[in-house]
Amino acid sequence: MENIALAEPGAHLSIWALFMQASWVVKLVMIGLLFASIWTWAIIVDKLVTYARMRLALNRFEQVFWSGQSLEELYRTLADRKTTGMGAIFVAAMREWKKSFEKGAKSPLGLQTRIDKAMDLALTREMERLEGRLGFLATTGSAAPFIGLFGTVIGIMTSFQAIAASKNTSLAVVAPGIAEALLATAIGLLAAIPAVIAYNKLSSDANKIAVRMEGFSDEFSAILSRQIDEKVAQKA
Template sequence: METETLAMAQEIDFSFLALFMRATFTVKIVMIMLIIASFWSWSIIIQKHILFRKARALAGQFDRAFWSGEPLDTLYEQVGPTPDGAAERVFVAGMTEWRRSHRDDGGMIPGAQSRIDRSMDVAISKEAEDLNQGLTFLATVGSTAPFIGLFGTVWGIKNAFEEIALQQSTNLAVVAPGIAEALIATGLGLLAAIPAVIFYNKLTTDSELILGSYESFADEFATILSRQLDS
């Protein structure tokens, strides 16, 4: 009897596709949701990696140009109205307000320093939105995917016990397929959640470092303009 049960169990297809096809409608929906969430998470991760690397490269390139000793007005003209990088956009925001604050007689409109600071702060806020876009989804997947997978497992095990009751048998050939189908949901939940959590933490740290460099540049640039205002 035991030999026959083992032989029957060996004939069962335990491939992922076979387990998916045998699963109930609810468990299939759970699996599809987790697979989509996983692919979406990886697309965000790859996109952010490319975006952050480009942002760091452009920031380094502009930083070298800014501290090369070239006059700010000349650099402003070179950057033009359509700056490439975020650091350039922060610089253009400050320089644009700096030029607008000059009166026709060459004097400065009162409150120029605060307006320049606000202009650069707004530019940094816009860059923060672009850098952090999509990270909320990673956090959501990382926190909810294991529970969604667990729900699929609980539902699958419930159906497995129902099958045991209908078959009135607890042999391996009856129990194994249902349990395997149920556990696949938990596995997919972990497969989606673990990379999402890891890269959410990494990308959040990278974003904060990049934004910190923009804020440091804005502070240094504001100091330079403040000295010119005082003089």
């Protein structure tokens, strides 16, 4: 382990100086935590933008869907587009509806079951896309403080070894090692705190969006169920 030199007041206690004086293990810990913090903020910004766009898309779709426009016309408008949210659920249901009637579906119950499964699959894909990378935030929030603590322990061990080697227990000898050790903990908290807060908020936002899409799926399933009953009654 490398010895720790006497610290000049203010000269060797800057963040950069503490990083450069740290052992290679502590440096790796700090670098890893910094990358985790950067990636955490990238995910946070991306999710905030994605969720805002998704809420806007849901509002627009609901406005069009309940405007009285025919389902066939709306399906033709959306079928060839890349749809998300309620639009993706609607297209999946209508596609199954049209395929089944084109093939002469005879079982209303079977048709309803297939439509519900198609909407469930579309909803699952949308939620997987919305919740993607949130697991990294949860992992960072729970693991980063302990990783920083690991760096702190290594830094303190290095300080004690320097004290033993120099046989000097003055604050000038101890301060740099303790400071660099605590810097690892600080960086760990810097990565963990935003990750925990963002994970809780983004998870709540994703759940709210999921509830809206599930509600639409149930309403649309009921609409199609009534239309299936009407078609069966007409054939009878």
